[in-house]
Amino acid sequence: MSKINIYTCEIYLLDFFEGRLNKKLEAELRLFLRKHPEVAIDLDTNPIDFFLPIESELFVKKGAILKDERAEIFTDLVIAEMEQTISEEEETEKSDLIELYPYLAQEEKLIKQIVLTPNMDEQFSRKAQLIQKTGISLRPLFYWSGRAASIIVLLAVYFFSHKRELVVNDNGVNIAIHKPLENNTHVFHEENIPMTNDKVNSLVKEENTSQLALKSETKVHVKSSLEIPKLASLPVNELAVRNAKLITPEENKIIIPDKNNATMAMTDESLDLLSTENIMEKLFGTTQTDSTISVKKGFTIRIGKLVLLHFARKNKTE
Amino acid sequence: MTVKEYNFCVREYSDNIYRFVLKHIRNEELAEDVIQDVFEKVWLKVSDVSFEKAKSYLFQAAYNRMIDVIRKENRQARWKTESEAKVVYQPQVDAKQVIDQALERLPEIQQSVILLRDYEGYSYEEIGEILELNESQVKVYIFRARKTLKQYLSRLELIV
Numbered sequence: 167m168s169k170i171n172i173y174t175c176e177i178y179l180l181d182f183f184e185g186r187l188n189k190k191l192e193a194e195l196r197l198f199l200r201k202h203p204e205v206a207i208d209l210d211t212n213p214i215d216f217f218l219p220i221e222s223e224l225f226v227k228k229g230a231i232l233k234d235e236r237a238e239i240f241t242d243l244v245i246a247e248m249e250q251t252i253s254e255e256e257e258t259e260k261s262d263l264i265e266l267y268p269y270l271a272q273e274e275k276l277i278k279q280i281v282l283t284p285n286m287d288e289q290f291s292r293k294a295q296l297i298q299k300t301g302i303s304l305r306p307l308f309y310w311s312g313r314a315a316s317i318i319v320l321l322a323v324y325f326f327s328h329k330r331e332l333v334v335n336d337n338g339v340n341i342a343i344h345k346p347l348e349n350n351t352h353v354f355h356e357e358n359i360p361m362t363n364d365k366v367n368s369l370v371k372e373e374n375t376s377q378l379a380l381k382s383e384t385k386v387h388v389k390s391s392l393e394i395p396k397l398a399s400l401p402v403n404e405l406a407v408r409n410a411k412l413i414t415p416e417e418n419k420i421i422i423p424d425k426n427n428a429t430m431a432m433t434d435e436s437l438d439l440l441s442t443e444n445i446m447e448k449l450f451g452t453t454q455t456d457s458t459i460s461v462k463k464g465f466t467i468r469i470g471k472l473v474l475l476h477f478a479r480k481n482k483t484e
Numbered sequence: 485m486t487v488k489e490y491n492f493c494v495r496e497y498s499d500n501i502y503r504f505v506l507k508h509i510r511n512e513e514l515a516e517d518v519i520q521d522v523f524e525k526v527w528l529k530v531s532d533v534s535f536e537k538a539k540s541y542l543f544q545a546a547y548n549r550m551i552d553v554i555r556k557e558n559r560q561a562r563w564k565t566e567s568e569a570k571v572v573y574q575p576q577v578d579a580k581q582v583i584d585q586a587l588e589r590l591p592e593i594q595q596s597v598i599l600l601r602d603y604e605g606y607s608y609e610e611i612g613e614i615l616e617l618n619e620s621q622v623k624v625y626i627f628r629a630r631k632t633l634k635q636y637l638s639r640l641e642l643i644v
Contacts, residue, residue, distance in 0.1 A: 177639075241631055241634055242627070242631075245626075245627055245630045245631065248630070249623075249626065249627075251623070273638075276634065276637060276638060277630070277634050279579045279583070279637065280583060280630050280633045280634055280637065281602050282583060282584075282587065282598060282599060282602035282603060283580065283602070283603075284500070284503050284603045285503065288499070288502065288503050288506055289499045289502065290498040290499050290501075290502035290516060290519050291516065292516055292519070292520055293494055293495065293498055295520065296494045296498070296520065296523045296524070296527075297491050297494055297495075298487050298490060298491060298527065299487075
């Protein structure tokens with residue numbers, strides 16, 4: 167759709183006379199004026215002019231085009247001056263141009279008007295909403311407490327989802343080993359056991375029982391105290407106790423699970439109150455005493471060793 | 485930047501940034517939303533922003549946000565026929581108003597450079613930092629913008 171209508175044709179006419187109109191618009195203007203010759207008459211323009219061939223019109227407007235070209239250079243010089251990037255040579259050129267064409271002084275005035283000035287009445291009305299209170303800000307507090315809570319939850323998940331297997335090295339130092347929790351396996355609790363393997367072995371030597379020989383590195387496991395009675399049928403050398411609840415942190419106090427899975431607490435001395443058979447029966451589900459018993463190194467060995475020591479002591483006194 | 489410095493930025497710069505954004509968006513409510521959004525985002529990382537560079541940082545953030553909004557609102561149409569006609573029917577005598585109208589017709593980037601130059605008095609280098617342009621580009625855009633404005637103004641003067 168053409169931009170030229172009865173309201174806008176005046177602008178296009180002016181552009182045409184100044185040689186600013188491109189060929190397409192000029193053709194549109196001619197077409198429009200041919201259709202509406204009365205408009206051209208109103209504007210003191212001879213409509214016949216517009217029926218002349220375009221080429222002849224263009225020749226006439228060449229002078230105007232040259233004039234604009236010169237003004238273009240002048241505009242650049244004035245803008246450079248405004249932007250403070252004008253060189254001395256350019257400044258001289260600008261002055262020469264004004265001297266040569268006085269109308270450019272007016273042009274300069276016009277260009278220098280083109281500086282944007284802010285309207286100070288335009289103000290941001292929501293400032294109050296953005297002002298932050300000084301002092302302790304609650305927002306960072308929330309962020310940090312949230313972060314701390316997340317870390318605690320992650321740590322808790324990590325610790326509860328990993329079992330800790332306790333190993334006592336030869337110096338009696340407890341070492342906790344973390345392993346991922348397997349399905350329905352028992353969690354070992356860290357215990358503080360005062361006696362080391364060496365100490366137990368030396369006690370065994372002192373007791374001088376030829377019937378007992380401890381092999382501390384052998385791995386034999388009992389899954390839980392519930393299984394102890396079931397193990398009665400197994401050979402003794404395949405037995406050991408793995409239930410962490412067997413030993414409490416108190417020194418010289420041993421808890422041995424009974425057949426009904428109840429716990430029975432006793433001190434080292436109180437072991438004497440039970441018969442060897444009773445202890446063996448309760449612990450290993452057997453009273454067989456002349457086999458070599460192999461147990462795992464670590465706190466589980468303590469049960470075996472202590473019981474065996476007791477057993478050896480009993481044997482000796484008997 | 486401390487809370488006190490942040491509040492200083494709100495009091496001292498929010499109006500300037502608002503005017504800058506308003507000139508592009510031409511919608512007071514949208515412009516206010518942009519400013520609020522920018523300041524709220526700056527507040528979230530207030531400790532990472534240095535007070536010395538806060539003003540240009542805010543202008544940069546506002547410019548980027550404004551471009552997003554303009555794209556979203558599909559307000560990129562330039563040289564609208566309606567506004568052209570409006571100018572013809574109501575000849576403007578006040579040069580300031582005319583320039584303001586002409587500004588609307590400039591491409592987005594030219595509007596930004598000339599506003600930062602004239603409103604805020606930023607150097608080419610600073611404008612380049614804010615708009616992520618090099619100095620030569622800034623210079624070219626400023627020249628083009630002024631020439632376009634001048635052409636518009638002189639055309640109107642002829643009409644009036």
